Amino acid sequence: MDIKLELIGVPVTDIDRAKAFYEQVGFNADHDITVSDEIRFVQMTPPGSACSIAFGKGITGMAPGALDNMQVVVADIEEAHATLSGRGIDVSPIDDQPWGSFVYFADPDGNRWAVQQTTPRTAG
Known part of the structure; x- marks a missing residue:
């Protein structure tokens, strides 16, 4: 039996600000639908990913900023750092660990x- 992770709810305070931020990061805006006065659904997907994020009104009961350490994987951490920095994202310096090289950032809600680049830059 396959079990595929497809959608993760991200708690935010300002839907339009979050959408603009994730577009700046490079996520694709798949859907932005207002279902009712109580529900607005925004779905965004990182390029190349089978899993999307969703945020909006009536999407999750979590407090804004409650998600900690959501992780995406890239082939080249230096390219990712340069791309994110070039797009104006406040990204950390590259952190080399034995299990991979990382950069970190937070959305406007925290x-x-x-x-992660799964092969550390220092390997080899």
């Missing part, structure tokens, strides 16, 4: 993300 939801934290890790970007």
Whole structure:
């Protein structure tokens, strides 16, 4: 049996600000639908990912900023760092660990993300 992770709810305070931020990071805006006065659904997907994030009104009961260490994987951490920095994202310096190289950033609500290159830059 396959079990595929497809959607993760991200708690935010300002839907339009969050959408603009994730577009700045490079996520694709798949859907932005107002269902009713109580529900607005925004779905965004990182390029190349099978899993998306969703935020909006009536999407999650978590407090804004409650997500800690959401993780995405890239082939080249230096390219990811340069791209994110070039887009105006406040990204950490590259952190080399034995299990990979990482950069970190947070969205405007404080939801934290890790970007990992699974092979450390220092390997080899």
